[in-house]
Amino acid sequence: xxxxxxxxxxxxxxxxxxxxxxxxxMFGDEETYEKVKKSGVLSRKLVAETYKISENQVQFFEVxxxxxxKASIPRPYFQGDLMDSDSHAGQxxxxxxxxxxxxx
Amino acid sequence: xxxxxxxxxxxxxxVCGAGFRAESLEEGMGKKPHFIGCDGGSTDPGPFPLGSGQxxxxxxxxKRDMRxxxxxxxxAKVPLLLxxxxxxGGAPHVQAAREILMxxxxxxxxxxxxxxxxxxxDKEYLKKRFxxxxxxxxxxxxxxxxxxxxxxxxxxxMMGEEPFLKALDNGAEVVLTGRSSDCAIYAGIPIRNGIPxxxxxxxxxxxxxxxxxxxxxxxxxxxxxxxxGDHFDIEALDDTLRxxxxxxxxxxxxxxxDPFRLVESNGTMDLSTSTYEALDDKRVRxxxxxxxxxxxxxxxxxxxxLVGYQTIVIGGVxxxxxxxxxxxxxxxxxxxxxKRVHDIYGDTISRDDYVFNIRVYGxxxxxxxxxxxxxxxxxxxxxxxxxxxxxxxxxxxxxTVARHKALHEPIPEWSGLITGLACTYSPAHLxxxxxxxxxxxxxVEPDDPYEMFPIEYVNVG
Numbered sequence: 001x002x003x004x005x006x007x008x009x010x011x012x013x014x015x016x017x018x019x020x021x022x023x024x025x026m027f028g029d030e031e032t033y034e035k036v037k038k039s040g041v042l043s044r045k046l047v048a049e050t051y052k053i054s055e056n057q058v059q060f061f062e063v064x065x066x067x068x069x070k071a072s073i074p075r076p077y078f079q080g081d082l083m084d085s086d087s088h089a090g091q092x093x094x095x096x097x098x099x100x101x102x103x104x
Numbered sequence: 105x106x107x108x109x110x111x112x113x114x115x116x117x118x119v120c121g122a123g124f125r126a127e128s129l130e131e132g133m134g135k136k137p138h139f140i141g142c143d144g145g146s147t148d149p150g151p152f153p154l155g156s157g158q159x160x161x162x163x164x165x166x167k168r169d170m171r172x173x174x175x176x177x178x179x180a181k182v183p184l185l186l187x188x189x190x191x192x193g194g195a196p197h198v199q200a201a202r203e204i205l206m207x208x209x210x211x212x213x214x215x216x217x218x219x220x221x222x223x224x225x226d227k228e229y230l231k232k233r234f235x236x237x238x239x240x241x242x243x244x245x246x247x248x249x250x251x252x253x254x255x256x257x258x259x260x261x262m263m264g265e266e267p268f269l270k271a272l273d274n275g276a277e278v279v280l281t282g283r284s285s286d287c288a289i290y291a292g293i294p295i296r297n298g299i300p301x302x303x304x305x306x307x308x309x310x311x312x313x314x315x316x317x318x319x320x321x322x323x324x325x326x327x328x329x330x331x332x333g334d335h336f337d338i339e340a341l342d343d344t345l346r347x348x349x350x351x352x353x354x355x356x357x358x359x360x361x362d363p364f365r366l367v368e369s370n371g372t373m374d375l376s377t378s379t380y381e382a383l384d385d386k387r388v389r390x391x392x393x394x395x396x397x398x399x400x401x402x403x404x405x406x407x408x409x410l411v412g413y414q415t416i417v418i419g420g421v422x423x424x425x426x427x428x429x430x431x432x433x434x435x436x437x438x439x440x441x442x443k444r445v446h447d448i449y450g451d452t453i454s455r456d457d458y459v460f461n462i463r464v465y466g467x468x469x470x471x472x473x474x475x476x477x478x479x480x481x482x483x484x485x486x487x488x489x490x491x492x493x494x495x496x497x498x499x500x501x502x503x504t505v506a507r508h509k510a511l512h513e514p515i516p517e518w519s520g521l522i523t524g525l526a527c528t529y530s531p532a533h534l535x536x537x538x539x540x541x542x543x544x545x546x547x548v549e550p551d552d553p554y555e556m557f558p559i560e561y562v563n564v565g
Binding site: 014015016017018019020022024026050051052059061063065066067068070072074076077078079080081082083084085086087088091092094095 | 147148149150151152242244245246349350353354356357358359360361362363364378379380411459461463468469470471472473474476490492539540541542545
């Protein structure tokens with residue numbers, strides 16, 4: 001079974017403004033994207049479980065025209081607040097790299 | 105211009121100060137753009153630039169980029185639109201960028217009609233709109249009231265394309281603005297010339313990040329769009345960079361919560377139906393993007409307030425006995441520090457007057473509460489101990505206490521005095537100065553798109 005890290009062209013996270021962060025998981029071709037989509041492994045639920053937040057805090061998108069999945073969540077702390085640990089939210093994607101994709 | 109005519113747009117770079125190749129700008133000018141645009145910042149660097157009034161990029165970097173764009177625009181006699189001056193677009197940021205612009209004009213002997221559009225908001229105006237119920241929260245938003253307005257170092261409004269167009273109508277050929285929507289810099293002129301709103305706004309969205317939309321971004325660089333009837337064509341100007349349907353489509357993901365719907369002052373881009381077609385191996389044609397006009401015009405606010413002054417201590421732990429009880433050892437450091445601070449200051453300072461925090465790299469320093477890993481799997485950790493207080497003196501006082509307490513906090517395995525923290529520097533503490541927080545995520549409903557953005561006209565040279 002392959003992992004998302006092995007299959008994806010790019011996995012990244014970033015601020016979407018100072019109050020929300022967003023995670024992009026992008027694939028290089030339609031075939032891989034469709035396989036991952038079909039596996040059902042990437043979902044609102046997975047994002048919620050990974051970050052230990054409730055599902056209704058997660059916006060989840062399948063973006064067919066660029067073979068990408070996208071999730072957005074409220075930042076645990078606003079950008080630059082005293083307890084914030086990642087000003088650009090650039091390193092919050094790591095837990096998705098090792099997710100295994102059934103059927104690959 | 106009839107709707108079948110084209111509007112050619114050159115984006116100097118993703119940010120004025122991030123750079124671009126001089127050759128790329130020249131290549132773009134060869135395609136005869138109707139105007140050049142560039143923004144000067146965003147909230148990306150965090151609350152510090154907005155709160156402190158400082159710019160994120162160095163003055164020298166901003167000046168280099170601005171000089172090349174200004175010279176190119178003046179030579180071709182096309183408008184230059186510079187949004188969000190000086191990172192945050194508040195009064196000191198606009199002033200800093202304006203001084204740079206004036207300096208360049210003098211050095212190069214340039215003459216032009218300039219419009220400077222201000223975006224830092226008058227606090228009484230904001231209070232009036234708040235009392236009228238015309239300041240509304242976005243989601244998520246910090247609490248907001250008149251006290252928030254008073255406490256803010258500054259609050260800026262994000263202007264739409266209308267003030268830019270008004271300045272041009274009144275004869276300006278260079279427009280330097282405070283905080284503006286990045287897209288508004290690029291959308292106004294094409295829309296006015298008959299390009300459908302959906303196409304113009306989507307092109308603007310791609311343009312505003314410069315080469316972020318190319319396949320393998322090597323560095324910040326210029327980008328070119330040709331808007332024509334029902335589509336726009338996008339291309340990089342460095343011969344080695346390629347725009348592909350996927351690279352352009354995926355740009356709508358970047359830094360947006362929703363990849364299909366992007367909100368502006370006067371409406372929302374709808375990119376859910378956009379189509380992307382390769383024209384050749386470098387250029388992409390985009391069609392079928394939509395725009396839904398808003399029922400109510402809104403202006404987004406950005407504000408920052410002072411949190412306090414901060415001093416930090418950086419150190420590391422390598423002892424496996426400490427590492428296996430790291431959490432409880434750190435709890436003891438917290439307790440020792442608070443007790444010692446109380447011993448020093450007595451009742452003159454309460455626990456609410458300062459914040460003492462320890463970050464642990466190697467455990468959850470990067471992800472904090474989002475970290476799914478629960479086990480420590482490392483032979484060393486880095487600790488950053490942070491003290492934040494109403495004065496720098498007090499922050500430093502707490503940080504120096506923390507250094508001493510962390511150095512010698514005992515563990516049961518060792519008897520005798522231990523030194524449990526490897527301090528990186530001497531002095532071990534580092535004064536970080538003032539720290540700020542974003543305190544506003546709201547929109548104002550103004551009477552019109554202009555009332556929050558006064559325009560000043562200057563004949564340069």
